[in-house]
Structure formats: C-alpha cells, structure tokens
Amino acid sequence: MPFVNIKVTGGNEAPSAEQKAQLIKGVTDLLVKVLGKNPATTVVVIEEVEMDNWGIEGKTVTEIRSGK
Amino acid sequence: MPFVNIKVTGGNEAPSAEQKAQLIKGVTDLLVKVLGKNPATTVVVIEEVEMDNWGIEGKTVTEIRSGK
C-alpha cells in the first residue's frame, strides 16, 4: 500500500519512458524486498520538474547548468 | 483551512474541466460537512500525471493499458 513520489529534473534531463519503467519496477521491488509490501497496491508517481523551477544552493538548475 | 491534493492519470484519461470543477466542489463540500471547515480557505489542487509516469504493481500505466 505504499505511495512513492519521485521528483527529478525534466526538460533535456528528463528520463526516457524506459528509464521511468525501470525506476517504477526498481522502487516497487525494493518495497517488496525490504518491507514485504504488496506490489498490487504499491503506487509510484514520477514528476518531471523544469530546470527553471528546481532550485538548489539558492539558484535555479538553469543558472547552475549555464555556469552562472 | 484544509489543503487537498488529488493526483489522477492524465493523457487520454485526463478529467475534463467540468469533472475537475465537480471534484473541487465535492471535496470542499465534504470537508465542510464532515469537519465543519471554512470553504473560503479550503484549497484543492488536482495534478494530472502522464501514464508513463504512474506506476502500480511495478509497471507503468502505459504498460498496463497496453496489456503487457
């Protein structure tokens, strides 16, 4: 019954459909293995966040990637 | 003062504007009725998640809908 939300940068850093499928499978398997959770009700939601909208160190990722 | 976040699948399963208005009205009414909350500060945010980004049973909804 767990719920997992994964936020990553999108735009030209966005994961492919194949990578998203691997993340969903991998996280679900981990919850089954570590906690014995039921995969049938384990929900994983991936959110892709634009680089203007993600900040770290007080800067947007857009600023960081452009070397500002 | 409650805050409600509703995540549903988007893409060709996305709710219409009319359905979203019904969800927002319905959830707000429920919080007023059950908990006596003030609707003026009850906030509801609906998020539509692409089917590649939603997983259950370790599979993406894209995989599930395609019968994989």
Add this chain to the structure above:
Amino acid sequence: MPFVNIKVTGGNEAPSAEQKAQLIKGVTDLLVKVLGKNPATTVVVIEEVEMDNWGIEGKTVTEIRSGK
C-alpha cells in the same frame, strides 16, 4: 488509481477516527462517481498538522486562534 492527500490541522482540532473514516469514504465515492475510478486502488492519506506548523496570512494557526 488516484492518490489523494488531505492535510488538516491537528492538535485539539484533529478529526476523530470516525471523521477520518467518513472523509476517506466520501473522497473515494466522489472519485468513483465523477471519474469512474476503481476504489480498490484509490488511496487516501490524511495528514494532521500541528497548529504551530500551519500558517495562513503570514501567521501560525496558534497565533490566529489566540487572537494575535
């Protein structure tokens, strides 16, 4: 397959177990009625937030309730 997160004030404004059961049933029924969702995979999580930790109008609810 929807996921709903409801945040409300806790402490002496916390909902009772019975009220929480009503919210969960009410939101699930709404998603079934409006969007035709499957209740078996509709997940609702209620979070109770202490009044010192909830702010509106730039004040904590503790401040507001005490008439500050």
Add this chain to the structure above:
Amino acid sequence: MPFVNIKVTGGNEAPSAEQKAQLIKGVTDLLVKVLGKNPATTVVVIEEVEMDNWGIEGKTVTEIRSGK
C-alpha cells in the same frame, strides 16, 4: 537539507523565470537565516498549476477569475 515545495497558479498567472529565481533565492536565504541550514543541500521545487486544476471556496480559479 530542507526541501521546499511551492505551488502557484500557472497559465497566464505563471511566474517568469526571473521571479522563480527570486523565489528560490529568497526561500533559501530565509532557511539559512532563520534555521542556519546549509544552502548547498537546500532544495526548492516550484509547481505551476493550471487554473482549472486549482480550487478554493469550492470553485476552480477559472470560475473565480471569470466572475462566476
């Protein structure tokens, strides 16, 4: 190490890239000043929500802005 999520209305109310950078810098500075947090691991994510998907007072922002 804090994580901050800011949800605002998007569409024609969406913040500009410059405003998003100001929000990210401002929130990070606040966490450094008030709590002494390390900016290097302070993460801020801004989410822009369509006006059909944001509700308050039981209405969507689309309805409110159109004077319904």
Add this chain to the structure above:
Amino acid sequence: MPFVNIKVTGGNEAPSAEQKAQLIKGVTDLLVKVLGKNPATTVVVIEEVEMDNWGIEGKTVTEIRSGK
C-alpha cells in the same frame, strides 16, 4: 538532485530504523544506476502514516486490518 518521498503505514506496521536505512540506500542507488544522479544531493524522506489516516477501497487500514 532528485527528491523522493515514500509514504508507508506506521503504527505496528512501521519500518524499523534498519529497514528505513535500507530503503534510503536502495532508492538512492537506483537513481544513481538508472539515471546517473549524484547521490550527494539525492534526498529521500520517509513518512509513516497512522492506520486510521490511510485509506484504500474507501476504508481506513484500521477497518481493513480488523476485518471489517
């Protein structure tokens, strides 16, 4: 730079400190392996939700576990 939020049931189903450390390590390793993310800025937050506050199928987990 990813941010992962894992919600699981708490109370007498709460994970142990050791299990939480395994989840955090496992999810971080997965993001490094699948997406090449930097572990130094990969944040994982686990939330334990009381069984009265988690609903599925329109029932609280408390109701489900008691066979109602």
Add this chain to the structure above:
Amino acid sequence: MPFVNIKVTGGNEAPSAEQKAQLIKGVTDLLVKVLGKNPATTVVVIEEVEMDNWGIEGKTVTEIRSGK
C-alpha cells in the same frame, strides 16, 4: 492562493515555535513581494521529519550525524 510545504529535520534539530512563525511570515512576505500574491489565502505547512526518516547520499541523517 499559493501553497508552500517546507520539510525540515525534526528531533533535536526541530525548529522552535518562534522559528516556525518566522518561516511562515518570511515565506508569505516573499510571495507577496515577488508575485503580488494575497496573504489571506497563502498557506504554509511545515513538516518535521525524524532523522531516521531523512536520507541524503544514501544514508539516514542519524547515520550522518553519528559520523558513520
């Protein structure tokens, strides 16, 4: 109408009531100044996360603080 969620470590790193009030006031003022938002409907929720439940670099904060 913005909604802000701030997650910080709790336990013996938990902010005081006074610090939480400063965060709520500071974030609300920032949203008023940068985006012209209405403080009356600006909601801020602070969540304190136990150090066993917060991970970075694949380790829990408990492990990091103990020098492991």
